[in-house]
Amino acid sequence: MDKARLYQHGTVGKKVFAHQIDDEPWWRGQKVPLICPFCMTAVVSVRTTVGRAPRGALFRLAADRQHEDVCPLNPTEVLQKIAHGSQGVAFVQGDELHLVLPGDMSQIGATTPVVDTGPTPGDHFGLAISTVRPLLPPLINSAVVIVRFLQKHGFDADVVAQFKVRRPGEDKAMPWGEFCHGPAPADRAGLYARLTDRPKPTHPVAIYGRVAAVEQDSQDRPVLRLADGSGFSVRIRSEHPSLLSPLAADTFVLAVGAWKVWTPRKGRPELQMFAEEHWQLAHWTYSDATDRSGPPFCPPPLSLAQRTLRQARTAVAVRAKPASLRAGSPSLTPRPGGQSTTAAAPPSAPQPAPPTMAVPAAADFPAPPVPMRPPAPVLDPTPSAPALPAPPPLPPRPSAPPQPAGPPRRTRRSWWPFSRRR
Structure with missing residues (x-):
């Protein structure tokens, strides 16, 4: 405390x-x-x-002492309340509360939010186990309650030790600090080291801290800067300004997401997270003078237009690499298609064939008893010849194609008698 x-x-x-x-x-x-x-x-x-x-x-x-049952800092009472309202993601084992983490971030948002009746009347200390508005998934809601409870205790090591986390499918519990890093700068430095040198965490990670300032990026979007670490900065970014605009300086935030280390060309490295959903950011106020905590909130959910825009950007990013490969080697992909079209073109449609194919098509049309075209003379080779403006010189004047070449003249003599015989 x-x-x-x-x-x-x-x-x-x-x-x-x-x-x-x-x-x-x-x-x-x-x-x-x-x-x-x-x-x-x-x-x-x-x-x-x-x-x-x-x-x-x-x-x-003091030694062998416990908080009174009505005290909001009573760990036993708080642990039972958190487990009761967690929808199975937290359970009490002995004098510890174990929070079960999912395998990835997508599983958090897929769970059903906790539904309650709202803040408890007369909650002077802000420790009532109620859902953050708008509704949050059970895991995030439980984590917010735990962090606010530890904040009241000043993150006492003995109290923090009563909270554990578990990865999916594992029976061994990990310390609370493996999931939530903060508020000390050394906690954020530990996460920075895990993301650079040590094996990266395979579960969702959270950072708790105070918003030091609200900055603007190159596109005039808000950026939250938390307390800086030793040699690096901590920032929360988002492509949707509506997720960060409700947060102001000096508010406390619990940010859950995929954290990474980004090293710019100029300036210090940055420990950053890009918020994509409203439930990744829960924030509240706390007064050291009055020991009062304001009700926790989170940004409004994304609108349909924002979700559609995000899906479109994701689709473009997924198709970017295959599209570049197709554009970079156009000769490889159309080559088999070009060969197949050229191989199929000569037998199916040679140059003298268009008029011959039009004639049987005209003869086949009146064959079925269709009332729409009963008279056969409608489809006559005579109207079909003017219908094709490009090939008319071929059927009536077969002598035109062989004229430009010299050798065909000898062949021309053999053709003329044959045509005269006809």
């Missing part, structure tokens, strides 16, 4: 904050008793640790 309250002589005092612990405040030097900010459970202050796993100062439950 990042807050506590003083408790002296049976009286609840003012609030104290975790960032004051390392400055040796008077209440720490005098060992004034501290209690939970939401119930009467005793807590103790823990200073910042330095080492392989650095951790900030925080307030932790």
Whole structure:
């Protein structure tokens, strides 16, 4: 936890904050008793640790103590509520909550969203287990509730250890940090290292953090910049401005998607995610002064026009490579087709054949008893000859084709007697 309250002589005092612990405040030097900010459970202050796993100062439950049942920070109560409303994607095992991750992102959006009656009236701490509006898939909704609960505890290591994740088909549970990276910069640096040097994750990945600024890309679309890491930046982009426009600076966001590392020609490397669906971004507000969390929201779903545009772009991207291959080697593909057409053209339609084929077609037409054309003289070779303007010189004047060539003159003598005989 990042807050506590003083408790002296049976009286609840003012609030104290975790960032004051390392400055040796008077209440720490005098060992004034501290209690939970939401119930009467005793807590103790823990200073910042330095080492392989650095951790900030925080307030932790005293030994053998548990939050009251009505306290919104009671892990047992919250774990049961999350498992009950998760539609089977989360279950309680001992004192831990296991969240089952799907194999890819497409399986998340295919699940049925959680349906509830809306925010619980009188939820002063913003910890009611209710669905983010618009409706989110069960996995994202459960993850949002877990992150908001850990935010109340200041991401205490002992509380974080009560949440595990599982890959599909595996019985061994992984730490929560294998799925959700944040809020410390070291958490995002761990994801950066996994995407560059180590084996890349085979399951959906989330980043939790505060929106540091809303920037604009080269096409004047909003870009969310989270807290920068060591030597790289963290940004959320999208081709649909409607997915990022509802988020403002200083809001907390849980971004679930396919993260990657992009290294531009100039500037620092970027740990980025392209949002494609509304359920990938859940955001809310949180006040350190009042310990209040605003209701969680997510951007509106994509419209039909946006989905159609995305499908068209996907289709173009899929066909781009085969189309370029066909355009780059046109001689290979039409070659067999050209050979087949040239081989079929001479026997089926030689130059003197068009008039001969038109005559039997005319004779065959009146053969069936069709009432539309009863008289046979309608289809006569005489009207068919003027119907073909291009080949008329061939049938009446067979002497025209052999004239231009010299050798055919000898053959011409053999043809003339034959034609005279006719």
